[in-house]
Amino acid sequence: MALISRDFRRTYVHFKWPFADFHADSSHAINPPSFSLLRINEPPPLGGDTNWISGYGTFETLSPPFQKFLEGLSAWHSSEHVYESVTNHWHAKLPTRPSETLHPVVRTHPVTGYKSLNLNSGFVTRIDGLNRYESDKLLELLFTHIHTATDHTVRWRWEKNSCALWDNRCATHRATHDYAPLHRSGVRVTIVGEVPVFKEGSRSRKDVERELRNSRNVSAVYNENLRRGV
Template structure:
């Protein structure tokens, strides 16, 4: 196996390897995992593998999770089918910078995404290095967000388009999660800026140290949250991947965010994703 770094900030492409082999080779898998921690997202071409191999490789990282909205393949639990067709209304939840399922108490540690069918043009995905995004924050902002926590909501994202009864039922099933604004990566010890499109508000901003009067709270907190979320959109932190059939991306969901570019309708775009259950951020 060889690899080529794709940008100075994030991403590497693996060469001369198949994930089917890596699913059965402990040493090869360990090498891939080490590269994932170093580069945060890995890419492969020409991975004409079975769904069983896709699942088996992802399960080397840990148990897979289902998705309450997208659902899983009937024969392969944990393999979520993200299929878009010309006759579907465009869902807008993907074209925002996000880490997957941070509305869970324990968001995924990572994902393995394979392209089944892609548009002739368009449909790229971008990833951003959120360790670098934190490192590059001005020191006064780092001091301001130290110890801050934020709510992440499936109700305000996936649930927003549902009738009120179904939206409230979804929230009852998945109450808003609260996470630190700056989390510690459990394997590398790095600090990660950990707010994204699922974050709705800070939960402990309104304190005497931060707020002079009540009217400071709403604009002060909202503007700071918007500023932090916007850091993922800085090009110097990003890599952009053009999909082809049987291309694969493997990403560390703890230290990255991603954005699926919605520039391909009306046409088919079919992806299959295995999300690996993660830990509670601290």
């Protein structure tokens, strides 16, 4: 459980704070949270919306050759920015050092079986196996792709005590920090998830939907032919 409050990180605009950008909650963990539930107790009268971006959608809008390339890559997710923010700017002492975990760039959702782009600019620091230049340029391209995916974005305007539940395994999110000096606070609960994996043979949501449409069309033609006695 975590307290969400602007007062707690009043100086976030002055340094790298992962939660100010698109992120999946605690993606640096070995088994990151599956679901997150957030209740905003005190929303600002204006601003403070939350945006979610679909990992299904951001993966599907890449070209097939590029999708295939990404499926063979893994990325390092690190809590170093959180650690640095807390220790350097709030002068707090943490019992552990920053954690870093390697996860596939494309993961297979354990329930739907769909492919999802498993990257976020809040915690991902580099692509494994690439040199620094290659990694930085690839991440720059992908983060820009994610940040401009407005056709795969949902924006939620909070009311007092409203709740939102989302799946970190196929979505990233960020709060809109446009309400200073107003107040915004809430409580977030996360559910422990699975270790992210990519399964060969898994399909994208778009591919499955296309197959379903085709099967419906075939069935419709077949039924119409039966009706007409063809």
